Amino acid sequence: MEGAFSFAVIFLAFFLHASDGAELVLTPSIEQEKSAGGNFVINCAVKDFNVIPKWYNPNGEEIKLNNRTNLRTTANSVKLYLLNLKAEDAGTYTCNATVNGKLLEKIINLKIFKKLSLLNCAEIQQPVISTNAKINCTASGDPAPTVSWRYNGNTLQTGGRYDIKPDGLVIRNISEADNGVYEIESEITIRSDFIVRDIKVTVTIPPVITEPPVMLDPIKGSDFTMTCKADGKPKPTYSWVKDGMTLDDSRFDIDEFGGSLKISSVKETDSGTYTCIASNVGGTAKAKAKVTVLIPPTLKPMTNEQAEENKRVTLLCIGEGVPLPSLTWQKGSDAPFAQGPQASDSRIVVSENKGKQTKLKLVITSLKAEDAANYTCTATNRAGTESKKVQLRIDYSPQFVNTPLVAYNWMNNKRNISCSAKGLPKPLISWQTKYGKIGSIDETYRIFQSEGYELSTSYLQVHVSRNNENTVFTDYQCTATNKLGQKDITITLKQAVVPRAPQKVSHTDLSPTTITLIISKPTNNGGIEVDQYRIEYATGGHYNHTDVFVNSDADDEFTKVVLKRLTPVTKYQIKVFAGNAVGLSTKSYDLSVATLNVRIPYDVFINSDRLSTSPTSYIVTWQEPRTGGSEITSYSVQYRMVHIKKNVEPWEVDPNAKNGKFIAHTVKGKTRSVLNNLESNTYYEVQVVANNIIGPSEPRPMIILTKENPLPVVTVPQQKENSNTDTNKGDQSLVNNSTIIDQSLESTTATINVKTTTKERTVNKTVDKIDTLKSSSAPRINQTVNSPETPQAATSAGISDGGIVGVIIALLIIILIVIDLGCYVKLNKGVTKFLLENACKRGAAGKDKSTDVEAGASQETNLLAEKEKKDGEANGEENKEPASDEGVTDEKNEDKDELMKDHTDEIEPDQKKDEEIMSQDPTGKAFLSLSLSLSLSFSLSRSSYCLLPFLSQYLVVCCCCCQCLS
Structure with missing residues (x-):
């Protein structure tokens, strides 16, 4: 027992000692100062004991969780979070805990100060022009901050136009010159805190309406648009209201930035006052326009009218619309009736009455048959027009129309006597003579009827014979009858005779x-x-x-x-x-x-268009003329290239210009011909002459123009040696078998250009006259030859095909020479070695060989000269026959063949000598073959095609090079 008591005493003593050691620890532990809007956190822990403390606010209330407060706990601590601090959060916060019955407590003081800030401080501000504008910006902080303003680098002071206020900068009578960036600086010195902010100032100009909407009268059912324009800075936006009410219907389309208002499918209820409102940050401006919706006119239905002649009738027309329409009456296609009695016919009176509707009356008294017609009422207002027709039918007694009073007939002939009458109802027609009523059909009379709506026509066919010739030639009475009356007309049938002779x-x-x-x-x-x-x-x-x-x-x-x-x-x-x-x-x-004597044919007139549809041809057509008494045997179609007088219409040939000679060809049995090989965009004088046994007709020339060629043509200039043969544009190329009409020369000279490799030869050939016209006054006819060697035009610009081939050949020769030199230096072989050895070994023989080569060239020149002489002598023989292009071409080819043959004969002895050398020395054989081939090729290079033989020689040279490299 004593032992247990002792243990309890010892435990109590230990417990009391332990509780005396417990304490609260705050982190942080000293007074805290925080800015409003910030956050605060503090931890409270019980040292050495697992006890959870509690926090209390300045009001002594235990702190609970909420949207700005948070608590985090452990076994012996609690951490307090205060978010977004406010001024009312300032004060003393308490943390306590009870340990072994002992209350532990600690406090901390929290101060809240206002942080430096700029309030109501927009970065872009738009004050209104000509006002005392304030640039808003308020500096806030604890303690109160100091504020300064700067503009364009200059510090602003209160005074003059500026006044610095706690909540901003006032600028008196601000203008666009004050636009720019303003800088505000706020500072709390004791806190070493400052803020600088730029504010862009743009002065605002309130809207001013520049184009107000105009009063419009849209038509019902249509779409229309009103526009409104305003000036201001910034650009204003637009809105519209009608009679003070916003426009919510989807039919209204407002352009907020353009200012227009579009109304689709206009209704009558859209009439009213519309207001355009232009707005920007500086203010608003308004403009109004009244809109009246127009309604197209409509006419009430009308019924057709029927009345008897000499009676009265009233036609009524009623029209509606906005605005009220004006009405008119018109008869058929006549002009509309005027208001009141008509000047041309007082029986017709028109009167109008306007109220909610427009009413127009047409009154006709003493009706006549001619009053019957279609009458049209037309309603018109600004929205449109509408017309309706009404038919007026007049019942009237018969009236004869288109009935001749005299008719003719003759023996053994049947002929009709016609009688036409109109009336309403349609009249019935009967016939009678003094011998009685004609009703039955017999050998003398037959009746045929033709009827229309109001018109009746009766045909009385009278057959004259020997039996009735004494009774049928008499008066016939035609009677027309309807319910309103009867009318008679007398028609006399007379006997026709043969006419008299012609008057003249x-x-x-x-x-x-x-x-x-x-x-x-x-x-x-x-x-x-x-x-x-x-x-x-x-x-x-x-x-x-x-x-x-x-x-x-x-x-x-x-x-x-x-x-x-x-x-x-x-x-x-x-x-x-x-x-x-x-x-x-x-x-x-x-x-x-x-009759007249036989003469030349009459003039031939060309009827084809003067503008050709082709650049190189023209189809000429003409009218066949009168023959002059003798059959036309042929036509001569003649044309020449001409120059025309400037600014003269119709075109005329300029006699002072150098015009071409006429080319002619014969046409038989046709009145058309095609002129070919013409030059584009060129004037030609064309004439057609008809020939008979007497002679040709007089020419009727016509100037035509060929179409411009869409493709460009590059013309090759002529050599100076041939300048004396040029006839400018008038000397056109001639067609084969064409005839030249030359009235001043007995013969024509044709120039044929033959090119050689060294010079250009010109062979003049004179072609004699081949034919004359039968008439002594007819022009002399000659024939000319156009050499195919003469260049007319190049089809393209730049280097020709022959030139390109020549460049390629030159490059190949240079390459071969370089290769041969390499063979000589490296291998002591090749053409160069052959040349050097032969120059040294043969000496005089080399000179002879050189002389032979020169002689060969001289012989070639002599052959060419001799050939020219032969050509000149051959001219006399050629002039006896008409020449042609084909003849010239064949002669040229024969010349070339003969020259080739002569040249070959001349160099044959040299070839035999060289063959011996070639058989002894392979290198010499290759070189000599190349030399002979090149010599022959140059001799034949008078035409552009003579470069082709070089190709065969390149193969020989290549073989030589291969031999060297091997």
Whole structure:
């Protein structure tokens, strides 16, 4: 028992000693000062004991978790977090814990100060112009900070236009000159804290309406747009309201930045006052416009009217629309009636009445048949027009129309007497004579009817015969009847007779084989139309005749008749009779006319267009002329290149310019021809001459222009030696077998250019005259030859194909020479070695060889000269036959072949000598082969094609080089 008591005493003493050692530890432990908006954390721990302490706020309340407070605990500690500190968070915070019944407590003081900051301080500010504007920016802190302003590097002071306020900088009467960047600096010295901020100031100009919306009258159902424009800085935005109400309907489309208002499918309710509002940060501006929606006019339905003649009728037209339409009445296609009684007809009166509708009355009194028509009412306002028609029908008694009072007939003929009457209702027609009513069909009379809506036409067919000729030629009464009355008309049937002779016959436009007669109608046609003339003509007692039928509906007083296939230089007796359906006149109009002598054909007129559709050809067409009494045997189509006078219309040949000579070719049996090988964009004088046994017709020249060639053509200039043969643009290239019309020269000289490798030869060949026209006045006809060797134009610019080949050949020769020199230096072989050895060994033989080569060249020149001499002697033989392009080409080729042959014969002895050398020395053989080939090639290089033989020689040289390199 005593032992247990002792243990308890010892344990209590230990426990009391342990509790005396417990304490609270704060981290941090000293007073804290924090800025508002910041965070604060502190830890409270019980030393050596696992006891969790508690925190209490300055109000003595235990701190709980919330959105700004957090607690984190361990076995013997608790950490307090205060977030986003505020001024009310300042004060004394207490941490306590109870250890073995003993209360432990510690406190810490927390101070909150306001951090340096700039409030209400936008970086971009837009004050309004001409106001005392404040640049807003308030410096806040604890203690109160100091503030300074700078602009363009200068510190601003209160005074003048500036006033520094706690909440900003005031600038009096601000303008656009004050735009720029302003700098504010706020400082709390005791805290060593400062803030600097730039504020961009742009002075705002409030909107000013520059283009207000205008009053518009849109049409119902249409789309329309109103526009509004305003100036201001910054650019204003736009909004629209109608009668103070916003526009929410999807039919309204507002351009916020452009200022327009578009209204789709306009309704009548869209009428009102629209306001355009332009806004920016500086203010707003407004402008109004009134809109009245127009409604197109409409007309009430109308019904057709019917009345009797001599009665009264009223036509009423009612129109609606916005604005109220104006109405008019018109009859058919006549002009609209004026208001009130009509000046041309007082029976017609028009009156108008306007209220909610427009009413227009048309009153016609004492109605007549001609009042019947379609009447149109037309309504018009600014929105459009509308028309409606009403038919007015007038019942009236019969009226005769288009009924002749006299008719003609003749023996054994059937002919109709017509009677036409109109009326409403449609009238009935009957016939009678003094012998009684005609109703039945017999051998003398038949009746045919033709009816329309108001018109009735009756045809009484009368057959005249020997049995009734004494009774049918009488008066016929036609009677028309309807419910409103009856009308009669008398038609006299007379007997038709043959006409008199023509009143006059004259002649005009005589030719060797034709006579043209002009026949005047007879003074009396016998009662019916003259439908023919008979012309009898003879050179002796026997008359031929021809009948000419005349259109009976023609109103011409004269008839033109042409007598053809007559004999030249012959006098004809002519009789002309007039005829109608009864027969020919008993008398004739007589005259005597002589045909002309046979002559050259009449002039040929070209009817093709003067502008050619091709740059190199032209299709000429012409009218076939009168023959002049002799058959046209052929046409001569002639053309030449010409220059025209400037600014003269129609085109005329300039006689002072150097124009070309006429080229001609013959055409038979056709009135068209194609001119080929023309130059583009060039004027040509074209004429066609007709030929008969007498001679050619007089030319009727026409100037034509060929089409411009779309492809560029580069012209090769002529050599100076040939300048004396140029005839500028007028000397065009001639076509094969073409004929030159030259009225001043007996012969024509053709120049043929033949090129050689050393110079250009010119061979002049004179071609004799080959034909003449049968007429002594006809121009002399010569023929010319165009040498194919003469260059006309190059098809492209730059180096020719022959030039390119020559460059390639030169490069190959240079390469071969370099290779041969390498062979000589390295291997002591090649052409160079051969040349050096032969120069040293042969001596005089080398000189002889050189002389032979020069002699060969001289022989070639002599051959060329000899050939020229032969060509000159051959001219006399050539002039006996017409030359052609083909002939020239063949002759040139023969010259070349002959020259080749002569040249080959000359060098043959040298070839034999060289063959011996070549058989002894392979290198010499290669060199000699190359030399001979090159010599022959240069001899043949008079034409551009003579470079081709070089190709075979390159193979020989290559073989030589291969031998050297081996």
